[in-house]
Amino acid sequence: xxxxxxxxxxxxxxxxxxxxxxxxxxxxxxxxxxxxxxxxxxxxxxxxxxxxxxxxxxxxxxxxxxxxxxxxxxxxxxxxxxxxxxxxxxxxxxxxxxxxxxxxxxxxxxxxxxxxxxxxxxxxxxxxxxxxxxxxxxxxxxxxxxxxxxxxxxx
Numbered sequence: 371x372x373x374x375x376x377x378x379x380x381x382x383x384x385x386x387x388x389x390x391x392x393x394x395x396x397x398x399x400x401x402x403x404x405x406x407x408x409x410x411x412x413x414x415x416x417x418x419x420x421x422x423x424x425x426x427x428x429x430x431x432x433x434x435x436x437x438x439x440x441x442x443x444x445x446x447x448x449x450x451x452x453x454x455x456x457x458x459x460x461x462x463x464x465x466x467x468x469x470x471x472x473x474x475x476x477x478x479x480x481x482x483x484x485x486x487x488x489x490x491x492x493x494x495x496x497x498x499x500x501x502x503x504x505x506x507x508x509x510x511x512x513x514x515x516x517x518x519x520x521x522x523x524x525x
Contacts, residue, residue, distance in 0.1 A: 372473070372475075372495065372496035372497055372498070372499075373495075373496075373497045373499070373503065374493060374494065374495045374497065375493075375494045375497050375503055375506045375507050375510065376491065376492060376493045376494065376507070376510070377491075377492050377507055377510040377511040377514055378489060378490060378491040378492070378514070379489075379490055379511070379514040379515065379517075379518055380484065380486055380487060380488070380489050380490075381487050381488045381489075381490055381514075381517065381518045381521060381522065382486060382487040382518070382522050382525075383487050383488060383521040383522055383525060384455075384483070384487065384488060385455040385456065385481045385482075385483050385488045386454070386455040387488075387521050387524070387525070388455070388481055388487075388488045388490060388517070388521055389454050389455035389456075389458070389481055390455075391517060391520060391521050392458045392479055392517075393416045393449075393452060393458065394416075395411050395414045395416070395422070397520065398411060398422070398424070399411050399424075400516075400520055401513065401516040401517045401519070401520040402424065402513055402516070402517075403426055403513070403516070404508075404509040404510075404512035404513050404516070405512045405516075406428060406429050406430060407426045407427060407428055407429060407443075408426070408427050408429065409424050409425065409426050409427070410424065410425045410427075411423070411424050412424070412425060415449075416449065416452075417449065417452070418449050418450070418451060418452050419448070419449065420448070420449050421446065421447045421448035421449050421460070421461075422446075422447050423444065423445070423446050423447070424444070424445050424447065425442055425443075425444050426442060426443040426444075426445070427441055427442050428441050428442070428443075443464065444464070444465035445462050445463065445464050445465070446462070446463045446465070447460045447461065447462050447463075447477075448460065448461040448462075450476070455481055456480070456481055456482075457478065457479065457480050457481065458478075458479040459476065459477070459478050459479075460476070460477040460478075460479075461474050461475070461476055461477075462474065462475045462476075462477055463475075464498065466500075468500055470498060470499050470500030471498045471500040471501065472498060473496060473498050474496060475494055475495070475496050475497050475498060476494070476495045476496060477492060477493070477494050478492070478493045478494075478495075479491075479492055480492075480493070490514060490517065492510050492513075492514065494506065494510065
């Protein structure tokens with residue numbers, strides 16, 4: 371059993387809107403890359419058993435070596451479950467020659483309606499040991515902040 375990292379955030383939008391941003395290609399390109407990165411989706415198949423490939427590029431490579439190249443992380447993501455508007459389960463595999471990034475990480479995005487909108491909890495299980503826990507949890511929190519800005523700005 372691998373490591374588990376997590377983060378949560380209250381987003382001032384209904385679960386259906388938040389869920390929509392989790393399963394839309396343009397939305398994911400806009401909000402998923404954490405601070406200091408940009409992202410591009412190379413393929414897209416939004417159904418259980420489908421998935422996407424995202425290329426994340428570091429804006430400053432001096433302190434952020436990529437896993438796939440000097441400046442990029444490439445991740446193949448499969449949709450293991452899509453339960454509108456409650457949950458998205460993804461299986462992520464990083465492209466890397468470094469065995470410390472090997473394996474399949476499961477990302478579960480759980481959406482719970484609250485009086486103020488939607489509480490989004492992200493739980494990453496079986497996190498590869500090459501990924502620093504503090505940096506990973508900060509990256510998840512950054513993506514959640516981007517998601518909040520994205521969906522709240524569209525209301």
